[in-house]
Amino acid sequence: MKQQFGSIYSDITITRGEGDTIVYTYTYAQNPTVAIDATKGIVPDVKIQIIYLKPDKSE
Secondary structure (H helix, E strand, O other): OOOOOOEEEEEEEEOOOOOOOEEEEEEEEEEOOOOOOOEEEEEEEEEEEEEOOOOOOOO
């Protein structure tokens, strides 16, 4: 995934959250220039949480 996004993100992790939740965490290489909202997608019985972090690890 890092190769697909080039230098936008310094780190991307995929972890297991509560229950059947898959958590994608994207850490930006530089502070984003636009406001990013939380995004959540739902697939039958599976939840996906996406977290975007600034370089200082704040959401």
